Amino acid sequence: MLEMRKPIPVSDAIAKVINHTCQNTTEYIPLSESYGYTLAEPIIAQQDVPHFNRSAYDGFAIRSADSVGATGMNRIPFRVIDHIGAGHVAKVALAEGEAVRIMTGAAMPTHADAVVMLEQAVVTEQGFTIRKPFEPHENVSLQGEDACQGEELIPAGGFIHPGTIALLATFGYTQVRVTKKPIVGILATGTELLDTFDDLVPGKIRNSNGPMIAAQLARLGVESRSYGMLADDMDACYETVVRALRETDCLITTGGVSVGDYDYLPTIYERLGAEVLFNKVSMRPGSVTTAAVANGQLLFGLSGNPSACFTGFELFVRPALNKMMGSQKLYLPYEKAVLTEDFSKANPFTRFIRAVYRSTPQGATVTPAGFNKSNAVSSIARGNALIVLPGGSAGYEAGDEVDVLVLGVEEGTAEWLL
Template identity: 35%
Template sequence: MRENLLLEEAQEVLLNQARPLGKTLVPLMEAFGRVVGQDIRACDNVPPFNKSPLDGYALRSHDTRKASPLNPVRLTVREEVRAGCMPGQEVVPGTAIKVMTGAPLPAGADAVIKYEDVKEGENCLEVYQPLKAGGNIIQAGDDITQGELVAPQGSLVSPALAGLLASLGLSRIPVFSQIRAAIVSTGDELMTPFEPLVPGKIYNSSLYSLEARCRELGALPVILGNVPDRVEAVAACLQQGLATADIVISTGGVSVGDYDVVQDALSELGAEIIFWKIKMKPGSPLIAALKDNKIIIGLSGNPAAAMVTFDLVAVPVLKKMMGQNQLLPGKTKAVFLDRFDKPSPERRFLRARLHRRNGMDFVRLTGEQGNGVLKSLVACNVLIDVPAGSGPLKTGQQVNAYITGNINESYQQDFRSSLMRIAY
């Protein structure tokens, strides 16, 4: 068993053990949030035909070459074509065909003119300007060309991708199998929120934070609940998790106290302990093990420490098992807007929120940074990476941060602010 690994070493060790599950076909409406199991290429052009992007008239640009306000060109209208209908006639010299938005372009036409740019008469129209070939035409394949890679293996099915796949007529999508993550919390002091609180005990928060995070990632949580600090009880619960899920996540019982029994429970279970402890704060007492080719990760019992290490250590493992390509959290450099007066003899991760102003990234702490303080995680979307041996952080200094939450809102706000400045 290895001890006191760097974060990057722990990530590498576990990612080397993780394997994607099998693949399956699911209906398109069930594919949202799943991971594409194989490269998907377009079987046809989108759109599959040349079409009109507006209500107007399809015509031959050559017929309009001498058109002017004083010398309009008169064309005979042969028919009208709505979206979803095929033209019955083609455009020949001296004629036009009325088309609605989305209607297929009739044969012989090479341009479309807007309704408002012509004068309509009885089965005819007048054109007052010359048109260029290809004007106001959406060409077949403008959106997607046949054979184009539209969804690489490992990409997430977003709402936009679901619509794109539907535009190709795909009703069943190849995806990686959804993983099941068993979650258990150890501790005699824990109670569920559905029970009246007993003096000396606390409500279990980590179980619900991790459950919600798993759902957000697209994994199916298997909730095993609370288990007392007894070696046999913890071992039995971990075994239940192995039997019902693809990975087991526990919180609590991984430090060196008299009632920290997870390590003994893993030995009782016959699991191979891969490593114990990571050189970071919070969440140093993390343990990882293997049993029946399944990974067990034991996190700190402190709620904030559990969430920080879950995001940095467990989430990459879950993503690999789900078949995703981008496993590790993204990184950014930002300007620190607060003060943090404590030195950091050990590597430390601070909960913060990213803001963007004038195209620059800034971070501000989201509150108290204690191991058990869950409140500062609510607004947190980045973790500031403070190297071991650092002194206090000063306002205005540049820091590195891991992106663990949604930063889109920060960028959208900066974009809206830019638009307001331009408007004024």
């Protein structure tokens, strides 16, 4: 008896997964290890930035009032009464006609309100002369100009990147409250699977999905635990799934979700009492992608076909894990690009085509990455993006503008373009 499954649209499937995903609890971690986490609390300015008026240049701190009337013909002289580098504080306040030699970043002396840059001064025996008047605050970084104490600078949920870390360091955070990252289990199913180190034998292939998913998780900064490969054996598979769910936050299986005689995952979901969120998505590849929830834990049943597995991960697993980690930006980066070659194959389902995306000042282009079936593996390796073609659309021609989801975001461009 062949089970009939009703496909649901990609966006509905994503929404179902996200609605069943909970954000993890929070923890404190050292600032030096916080890159790639998301903030579990906003960054509030703990002090004004800068927290004192600072010289913006190497030069001389003066009272701007003393510079009024200076011209090339009427140079005004200043006496240098002190000399301070950054980190030091002038010992005396300025009186009329006095100046302090000051370095970039040093606190302005009392009564000083402008800085003459070294290249604006002509040094004399007693000090220097200037040939133009200075405005109050000229060449001075004012207290609080970057941020005021108490101001919320970055909301909770912000991704902790290098700039965030600079800000946290400025405010003295040695520990940061972040959302915990999940640990994700990976279990490959299929009697045909060999390990990477195995020699090929007739009818069998090496497991490429397991190592691939571990790397997709690594790209998200998420730790994985491999539960190896299981032959299509119902009981062994069930026991391993139960153990994996106990030991991890979320489980990804590959294979076994279709309607074949050895596709045991549907039965395992039933034995777990899991709610199946969907088991057919109107997309190519990956239409058999399945998501289920058992005791609040997500189970993703990805296709055993590499391209379908890869796509299912990026579309459904990625946003769920991002949500667990507290992120506000769950989905793959979007770009628009011009197709460089015809893509004539139409399909009633939404198509995700592995492709090479390239953006330059002359425009952004995208090119299918070669052999394009759900069992393809070479095109995953060649691609850095997915072209998205809406379901039901006719074929596309070179020159058409298409939607692109960018995957290979670790890489840059080969030429300096500017």
